[in-house]
Every structure is written in C-alpha cells, then in structure tokens.
Amino acid sequence: MTIGKSQQEEMYRRMFRIRRFEQEGTRLYTAGQIPGAYHASIGQEATIVGACMALRKDDAVTGTHRSHGHPIGKGADLKPLMAELMGKETGVCKGRGGSMHLADYSVGIIGESAIVGGGIPLATGVGLSAKVRCIDTVCLCFFGDGAVNQGTFHESLNMAALWKLPVIYLCENNGYAITTSVASSHGQPNIAKRAEGYGMPGLAVDGQDVNAVYTVTSEAVARARAGEGPTLIEAKTYRFDEHQVGLVISGTPYRSAEEVRDQQTHRDPLALYRETLLSQGFSESELGEIENEVEIAVKDAIRFAQEGRLPDPNGLYDYMFSNPILYPRVDLP
C-alpha cells in the first residue's frame, strides 16, 4: 500500500503531538497541576496513529484508561484535552472525565473506558448501529493485552463475527497489564491467534512501525466497510513509562531496566519513523518544521488549560439527565 507524502507528514505530526503532549503532561502532573492518575501513551504512538489514520473522520473509536493518545491520533484539538487533564470547565468533558476519559466526541471518540474491557461491547454496539442504519462507518476499538482476558472480549468478538459487524478490534499489546506479563496471564500468548476461534481474521503487526499498522488497519477497515465483518489486530508495542506516572512498585521488578532501555533505544516509534522519513527523502528542515509547529500547539494547549476557569461547584448536578426531571437536590449545610 502506497502512503502519500502528506499522509506521512500527518502521521509524523500526530505521533509527535502525542509524544510532546504526554511529556509536558507528565511534567505538569509531577508539578501538581494535574490531579488524579496519569497514564502516558509514550512508546505506543505508532500503534495509535497508524490505526487512527486508517479511519475517516466520521468513524468511531473507543479507548481505554490510557486515553490521551487516542483523540490526538484521531486529530483532536490539544487545548480542550489539556484543559480536561487539569479539571477545567474548558476541558473536552468540562472537567467531568479527566485523564482516564479524554473522550472527544467531535472526532468520533465515543468513550474511553477505565474499566478494562468495558469499551469492547460499546464498540460492538456502535458497529451494530451502523449495520442497522445501513451506513458505511466503522468503529475501531482500542484495548490492551489485559482486556483480552475479560469476558467482554470473548462475548463481543463472537457477536461481531456472527453478525459481520464493521468493527476493528485493535489490541495495543504493550506486554504488561500493570505488572502482569502476557506470558504469565495468557494461555495463548499469541493474541492474534484468538481470532480464529471466533471466525474472523487475526493479524499481528509491529506496533512500533506506523506504516505497518496503517496498512493492516486500512485493510481491516476496507473489509468492515464492505460488509465483510470484523478483524482482530494485535499491535506489538511497548509502554516506555510506568503503568502510571510516579507509580512505585515495590518488590522484584516485573520488567528489567535493560529491557526498558533497550526498547527506548532501539524501538522508539518516533525515532524509527523519523529515520524512515529521512531515508525516503524528507529533509531535516521539513521534519523540524512539523516539530516546531507541534511545540507551539502544545504550548498553546498548556496556556489555554492554565488560563481556563474551574467548574462552578454549583454545577455539580449538571449533565446527569437529558431532560429536566424531578430530582432531589441536596445542598449540604
């Protein structure tokens, strides 16, 4: 599959946007400007962007607690995302979702579920909806290697295959469910192979190679749009940071420092793609221009977030229901 120059630029731009957004977010989180928990997508950019670039704007996406990369990969504005991390009213979910739930509906994200495996049935339902409504949109469902062991994975893939729903199940296999490795928790560690049991194609791909992810996802999207049903894609990727920024896990390390260093040195998806682009004729200045543009966008996002207003505590009861109903409101004395 040939990938045009503007598409390659856009892939690099989006990957770099995720990287810099996460680096700055981590810094602000550590500085106490972002409350809650922070799960960074650093190391997983090629998987996210390769998959999202294979979609149309009107295609839907469901994601996970590691939710920052998905909307950026789908093309979201960084400002409301950063504001959401800070719990601001100007955030994409007006401060009601936060770091684990950056669901930007304007780019098709219909949910970032922090319950592992919780988004898999939702994506399947969005696929069912497209089939009933006879429209050709697809839904791409991100989940991790840990979610593969949830019952919702089994039940949903069975239904999607049974009814040939337009869903792409994309496993971001970063090797670890917090500290539990795939090897120690999967009877069949080759996750793509599980597809066969459900009667759908299953493909493993190098998740650090954005072109490879883009290519297999594009093929899966084409099948889904043509009514030929779902695909399971296992993208083998790696999480460079701890499960959660600042998380201290005592006892025997679940992964070695050498392993992490080796991945960061030899398997950094951004460095790999930069090399690829340079070898294909992109100039340093072309890439530098994209990088500068992203730096400015991230800075603008931080300023927008910092300057944004906090939610009014009187708005606690907002967004519970679509229509006004008799609902007891209790103000504490």
Next chain:
Amino acid sequence: MANAAVQKQDTSYVSMTYLDAIVQAQVEEIERDKRVILMGEDIAVYGSGDLVERFGPDRIWAMPISEASFTGVGIGAAIGGLRPIVDLNIASFMYLASDQIINQASKLRFMTAGMIKVPVVFRVCMFYGAAIAAQHSDRPYSLFMNVPGLKIISPTSPADAKGLLKSAVRDDDPVLFFEDSKLWTTKEEVPTDPDYLVPIGQAKINRSGGDVTVVAISGAMRPALEAANELAQEKIFVEVIDPRTLKPLDMETIIKSVAKTGRLVLVENAHRMVNASSEIAAIMVEEAFESLKRPIIRLTAPDVHVPFSPVLEKAMYPQKQQIIAAVRKLLS
C-alpha cells in the same frame, strides 16, 4: 400530580393484560420509529408476537447467552444512534450485566458533560413466588436505585405498563423497566392511542382514602388493593399509592397523602435492608416528620434468600392479612 397520565379526550380502550400491554407498547414503538430495535435471548420464539416475521432480523435481534456484553452492545447501539430495548429477561441476570449498566450506561452522559447520550431501555422481569429458587427470584431494583444516572420504573397496571414503556423508549437517558410476573395476568382497559404516554417520575393514587396511606411497589400492589377493599367494608379508608417510578421518586404525592392521613405503611417484595421503602421512609422523616401521627411501618421480604420449597417461599412476601394488620395497628 396524581392521575397525571397524558390522555387524549377521544381515546378508545381495549381490555388487555399487563404482558400484552408491554408487547403492544414494543410493537407500536418499533413501528413508529425505525431507530427502535429489540434485543434479547430467545425473543424470536417466546412471548413477542412473531416480531421477527413482522419486522425482520435487523430490528429484532436474538442474542447469544452473553448478558455482560449484549447489554453493552445495546448501550453502544444507543450511542450510535439507535433506541434499543434490551430484554434481559429474568431480573437476576442483571448482575451479569451490571457493569455495563452502571459503569457505562449510567455514567457516560455525565462523564462527557452531555456529549454522549444513551437512550436505551433495559426490560427486566422479576419472577418470584414460583419455586424457581434463589438464583432466579430476585427483585433487585433497590440496588440500582443507589446508582445515579438511571431512571427506574415499576408499573403495576397494564395501562401504566404501556404508557411508561413508551415514555422510556422515547427518553434520551437509560431507563430500567422492572416488570413483575405476578402482574402479567392483570387485566384492564388500556388506551389504544399509539401515543399514549405516562410521564416518568409521577406517582398515581390508585384508591383514595383519608385514614391510612399505603404505598405499594410493583407486585405488592395486588395484596395492597385487596387489603384496602376489605378494610373499606369496615369503613376504614386506605389511600393506596403506586409510585410507578422509583427513580426519580415522586415524594410530593406521598407527602401530600400523609399530610391528610398522618399514617404510612410501605409494602414491597424486595429484601428489607436498604430497599425502596427505606428511602421513602427516610425522606418522609426528613421532609414531613410533623405529618406523622404514628411511626412508619415497612412490610417487606426478610433479609433471607428466596427458598425453593413453596411452603417456605409463601411466607416471604407481605400478604393481604399483614397489610390489614398494619393498618389496624396504626389506627389503634
């Protein structure tokens, strides 16, 4: 507030059962709005009036035994633009589906500040008193009353079943529709108007009276009305209220009634600890304590699982005689 059902002047009526009214409401909504679909186990075969033949498999979806996920498929389909009725069949199966109902359906609108709406109806039937033992006999609505973001309805009459189910389908939020198998055979005149709607959140006074207020929930309505009829022969007039919606609760109707009677009996078939009656009693004490001439009496199932043997189960749920005794106690 009472008898606030939206009724057209020229509406005609036809006699039908509670179960037939539910089926009719579903058929009318599927006919009215092409976004309405029905999902559930065995629905192609059981109790749904040849729906697959009438509407086709794209509207009537027969589910595999995957409650935890087809519940979420319904939620996803709602987000994607449909208005699914997800038939979970037996209420005890809700426990398998509860993560999707609680963590997704009830929360997504709130967590996305209204960007995402989830117009889905979960139909669940409470079967009990039928010797099907503890794992098929629960009345779990009170568990879900503790979840913000859900609307919960529990009609006791055929007309209300029709009108409330139709309101639920047309509502933009997730609604749990608890039906009671003890009421399936109840018959009454039901409006034929396909736009007959009963508003969510409004109680109904089923029988007026000035001596004691009896609030009866779901399947407890039958013995409550029987008790009221019997007491009326002795000139004891009980006001019988059906909340119809458990969330949001129409406390105004109940508080107004107790302002008149000063006495309150709460009757339901759910387990005693933290049930709907607990909440009604708590709000009464907080908001209208001065209206109460006597302590509130709660008649409920005990904090014991439903046994298999009919001899044991028969003693589980409040009967007419216990309701009569409670009313007499408050008047003594």
